[in-house]
Amino acid sequence: MNDQFYKELNRILLENQIKLHERLEYHTSLHIGGPADYLVTPRSIDEIIKVIDLCKQYSIPYYIIGNGSNLLVSDKGYRGLIIKFDEHFSNISISEDGLVTAQAGVMLSKLAHELARQEYSGFEFACGIPGTLGGAVTMNASAYDGEMKQCIIGAKVLSSQGKILDLTLDELQLGYRTSILQKENYILLEATMKFAKGDKQQIISKMKELNGRRRDKQPLEQYSAGSTFKRPQGYYAGKLIQDAGLSGYQVGGAAVSEKHCGFVINKDGATAKDFYQIIQDIKAIVKEKFGVELEPEVKMLGEF
């Protein structure tokens, strides 16, 4: 640990906003991941900017996480500082004409329920995605009949040079699991969305129906990071994996879900090494059988 860096970090944040040697398994839906040197939970844009400036000054690498629901973190953890966006950075403001501005740390489920409460429709698709707004915009998360691209009209981001930029929807370049945020290492601070009024009962029953479909099809009772692979053009990753005979295939504690082959689950105390290896095995077998190159959707952090 760098004592001087830690001292200065304490001048920016309160003691309870800084964790040392924090195991990232507690911050990922896979429940996998070794310790990060530092993990901080900022409460304002000013704190984020100051923390990043300090990291740059001390040449300490930093990485952003939200709810960790699309993350595989190495067993060795992360040598650097994790900035976690959580409920301390999750304000939502909704104006009368359906303009919604929310901070990066708000959970999609919370935002969906708040919109339903205020009778706005168009975000039902996101209610069962277990991530934050920051992760969802960065990944252009989508489900059923919706994607983030349909509701976003703009966003405030922090560039790697430390500038706050207001980007339009076009400038965000949202595509299938991609965005300008990924390409340029921008940090999403807040996003603005637009929704129309709808019928509250219909909104709530649609959310219930979509969550029911999730429970029926997906192994929600087990730890996962959702779909492990992106959808290859013209195919479904889960179907390819199933047709390759890999349902239930296991490496250490990591296994292909028998309920939905697109999900690799942490079945029994999997390490990141198990998870990484099963991804390599699945890729190689699917490539050999069908000539299709699978690309992981899950983001990897640390050394593998």
Ligand SMILES: Cc1cc2nc3c(=O)[nH]c(=O)nc-3n(C[C@H](O)[C@H](O)[C@H](O)COP(=O)(O)OP(=O)(O)OC[C@H]3O[C@@H](n4cnc5c(N)ncnc54)[C@H](O)[C@@H]3O)c2cc1C
């Ligand atoms: C059971 C389950 C079901 C799922 N279903 C779906 C689904 O239907 N559709 C779907 O699209 N995804 C799904 N996912 C995957 C995941 O929930 C989404 O990708 C989600 O958007 C990730 O959000 P997060 O906050 O957890 O991001 P994290 O996992 O914390 O981070 C993901 C990536 O985003 C970056 N990031 C996070 N916040 C920010 C920020 N503020 N600024 C810049 N970069 C940031 C991180 O650096 C990382 O690269 C599912 C996952 C699980 C476990």
